[in-house]
Amino acid sequence: xxxxxTIIFYAFSFISVYVQIFFLVTFFDKRRNIAWSPxxxxxxxxxxxTISVPCYNExxxxxxxxxxxxxxxxxxxxxxxxxxxDGSTDNTWELIQSYDNGKxxxxxxxxxxxxxxxxxxxxxxxxxxxxxxxxxDSFVHxxxxxxxxxxxxxxxxxxxxxxxxxxxxxxxxIQNAQKVEYDMGxxxxxxxxxxxxxxxxxxxxxxxxxxxxxxxxPYRKAHNTEDQEIALRMQEHGYKIDYCPDAYVYTNTPDSxxxxxxxxxxxxxGFIKNxxxxxxxxxxxxxxxxxxxxxxTGMVSVFGVxxxxxxxxxxxxxxxxxxxxQIHTIGFHNxxxxxxxxxxxxxxxxAMLFLSIILYILVIVTVMLGRKMSTGRANFSISIIYxxxxxxxxxxxxxxxxxxNAIISKESSWTFERRVIQKNx
Amino acid sequence: MHxxxxxxxxxxxxxxxxxxxxxxxxxxLSSYFNNKKIDQLKGIEDKISLDLMSxxxxxxLMQELSCKDIxxxxxxxxxxxxxxxxxxxxxxxxxxxxxxxxxKRYYSLLEIKDYLLMKEITSRCGQKxxxxxxxxxxxKCDDCTKQGYVLTxxxxxxxxxxxxxxxxxLDLSALRAMTxxxxxxxxxxxxxxxxxxxxxxxxxxxxxxxxxxxxSIKAPDTSKTKAxxxxxxxxx
Numbered sequence: 215x216x217x218x219x220t221i222i223f224y225a226f227s228f229i230s231v232y233v234q235i236f237f238l239v240t241f242f243d244k245r246r247n248i249a250w251s252p253x254x255x256x257x258x259x260x261x262x263x264t265i266s267v268p269c270y271n272e273x274x275x276x277x278x279x280x281x282x283x284x285x286x287x288x289x290x291x292x293x294x295x296x297x298x299x300d301g302s303t304d305n306t307w308e309l310i311q312s313y314d315n316g317k318x319x320x321x322x323x324x325x326x327x328x329x330x331x332x333x334x335x336x337x338x339x340x341x342x343x344x345x346x347x348x349x350x351d352s353f354v355h356x357x358x359x360x361x362x363x364x365x366x367x368x369x370x371x372x373x374x375x376x377x378x379x380x381x382x383x384x385x386x387x388i389q390n391a392q393k394v395e396y397d398m399g400x401x402x403x404x405x406x407x408x409x410x411x412x413x414x415x416x417x418x419x420x421x422x423x424x425x426x427x428x429x430x431x432p433y434r435k436a437h438n439t440e441d442q443e444i445a446l447r448m449q450e451h452g453y454k455i456d457y458c459p460d461a462y463v464y465t466n467t468p469d470s471x472x473x474x475x476x477x478x479x480x481x482x483x484g485f486i487k488n489x490x491x492x493x494x495x496x497x498x499x500x501x502x503x504x505x506x507x508x509x510x511t512g513m514v515s516v517f518g519v520x521x522x523x524x525x526x527x528x529x530x531x532x533x534x535x536x537x538x539x540q541i542h543t544i545g546f547h548n549x550x551x552x553x554x555x556x557x558x559x560x561x562x563x564x565a566m567l568f569l570s571i572i573l574y575i576l577v578i579v580t581v582m583l584g585r586k587m588s589t590g591r592a593n594f595s596i597s598i599i600y601x602x603x604x605x606x607x608x609x610x611x612x613x614x615x616x617x618x619n620a621i622i623s624k625e626s627s628w629t630f631e632r633r634v635i636q637k638n639x
Numbered sequence: 640m641h642x643x644x645x646x647x648x649x650x651x652x653x654x655x656x657x658x659x660x661x662x663x664x665x666x667x668l669s670s671y672f673n674n675k676k677i678d679q680l681k682g683i684e685d686k687i688s689l690d691l692m693s694x695x696x697x698x699x700l701m702q703e704l705s706c707k708d709i710x711x712x713x714x715x716x717x718x719x720x721x722x723x724x725x726x727x728x729x730x731x732x733x734x735x736x737x738x739x740x741x742x743k744r745y746y747s748l749l750e751i752k753d754y755l756l757m758k759e760i761t762s763r764c765g766q767k768x769x770x771x772x773x774x775x776x777x778x779k780c781d782d783c784t785k786q787g788y789v790l791t792x793x794x795x796x797x798x799x800x801x802x803x804x805x806x807x808x809l810d811l812s813a814l815r816a817m818t819x820x821x822x823x824x825x826x827x828x829x830x831x832x833x834x835x836x837x838x839x840x841x842x843x844x845x846x847x848x849x850x851x852x853x854x855s856i857k858a859p860d861t862s863k864t865k866a867x868x869x870x871x872x873x874x875x
Contacts, residue, residue, distance in 0.1 A: 224662075231658050232654060232655065235654050235658050236650070236651075236654045239657070240650070371641075373641070409647065410643055410644045451641055452641035452642050499646055501643060502643030502646060503644075506646060506651075539781070540788050543785040543842070544792045559676055560724075560727060562731070563672035563731075565666045565669035565670075567669075568664075569665045572665060
């Protein structure tokens with residue numbers, strides 16, 4: 215048991231360190247290739263862009279989302295906003311209708327069919343050269359679209375550009391922990407973008423050349439993670455996806471453990487199911503980094519988190535068991551005694567400890583680099599500690615549940631997630 | 640036709656190289672500190688051995704000395720601290736680590752010597768001491784863990800109770816001789832109290848009931864009686 219455990223531990227930590235070093239090496243190798251936007255962007259041309267906003271029961275945030283789109287610094291005659299109400303049961307439809315001007319802001323109402331149907335509805339209506347989708351719980355920075363379009367202009371091979379998704383106004387501990395994750399994501403996704411390894415084009419304003427859909431087909435349901443599926447489909451066909459670190463989109467993050475759990479359950483479930491659907495990509499060198507690096511390491515990370523968690527639970531149960539045996543045998547004698555004398559001899563010097571410390575340092579470096587890239591400042595904050603604690607405690611549950619659900623094919627839907635959020639609000 | 644960027648194999652190899660270097664560094668660091676610990680244990684054992692020899696010599700000269708001049712408390716507490724450290728190393732490095740096994744052998748030998756010497760001193764100087772020889776095994780023995788708790792508690796309750804713990808499966812001829820002299824069965828845990836063998840788990844109450852003379856060596860104030868005799872606590 216002990217030997218098997220040690221081997222598994224070493225294997226997981228080796229892969230984890232490998233992944234972090236891989237990103238660092240990429241960073242030092244390619245940091246000069248990161249295209250930062252100048253203060254004033256003047257594009258050579260301003261192609262037509264459609265931004266679709268699919269919504270389901272978003273009455274509390276849709277207003278702000280649309281207003282942020284209206285404030286985008288982009289020629290109004292080149293930008294069309296299509297808002298699609300996916301059968302909301304609240305006031306969303308009434309709200310979005312008030313924005314419809316029959317020209318460049320259009321609103322549509324359809325029967326509930328899931329997010330992908332709403333985006334595809336907008337896709338059918340769109341005649342623009344570029345198509346983006348913005349989740350109705352997110353808001354854009356006024357320069358975001360220009361910065362994204364600059365990436366398309368600079369590299370004609372770019373078929374999709376994803377922006378930097380940041381956590382909007384985190385208030386409580388749960389949201390601050392997520393902020394750390396989103397900051398980390400800025401760095402990781404940029405690195406993946408530089409080496410063609412992006413596996414998801416997230417809901418908050420990922421923008422595509424329209425011909426991607428003309429050539430590869432519209433969004434698919436894809437286990438309610440259509441943003442992962444389209445990215446994998448693009449990678450399968452060698453379509454380049456890049457990441458623009460200073461195109462900011464702010465998203466409302468779940469503010470409770472339960473909401474976060476449901477959101478992540480859907481993501482991880484989708485990741486597993488899409489991975490199964492696209493398993494033919496795995497380890498095939500012709501599909502590039504996504505096949506050799508992103509998907510395999512993503513898969514390992516799911517099991518790694520579960521492994522670490524099982525170890526903690528096992529040790530905790532063992533401690534309780536030992537204490538019970540002790541009480542049963544000798545009563546409460548010495549139970550609360552603390553005659554501890556410091557002796558360096560009893561400091562743990564196992565290799566596992568050193569490797570865990572190295573790994574933690576690498577994760578902190580990742581967060582700092584992400585912060586540096588997204589905000590220009592690489593400051594250390596207490597949130598990193600919240601992140602480590604909260605994620606290590608909760609993530610294993612959504613991962614285990616996602617694996618279980620994937621096995622029995624039980625989907626967690628977008629609308630269900632929205633319903634829970636509505637109810638809790 | 641769209642094409643992926645060519646795979647950067649060189650980078651995969653470089654990263655592998657760096658990661659391996661970090662891993663080797665971690666393992667080396669761990670092994671460096673563990674060796675330092677083993678060296679420390681060896682040092683303690685050598686010191687105890689020297690102290691034991693000194694006590695033995697003192698004992699041989701006893702005719703010319705009074706019993707009160709023979710001091711054993713320092714020696715015993717060192718044996719005790721050594722026991723804790725060996726126990727810790729055993730948990731961390733494994734039961735079958737060559738260094739740990741060697742340290743345990745040496746320790747057991749020191750225990751036997753201490754036991755023989757203390758028995759002599761007790762009988763000649765008329766001290767009220769009770770000796771417990773405790774035999775345990777490291778695998779598949781939940782009762783050994785429980786027996787360890789019982790003996791630790793008893794040791795704290797009765798400071799003049801001297802407990803000597805032995806790993807029954809340790810390959811040591813002196814230990815084999817002891818187990819055959821006292822006819823210790825392999826049904827562990829087993830304890831030998833004043834020459835009599837008790838096999839299987841013995842609770843505090845059972846031991847106290849069987850040995851009412853323990854009362855006579857009870858500490859006047861239990862809070863001041865820190866363990867004076869060595870025990871390797873068997874933990875799983």
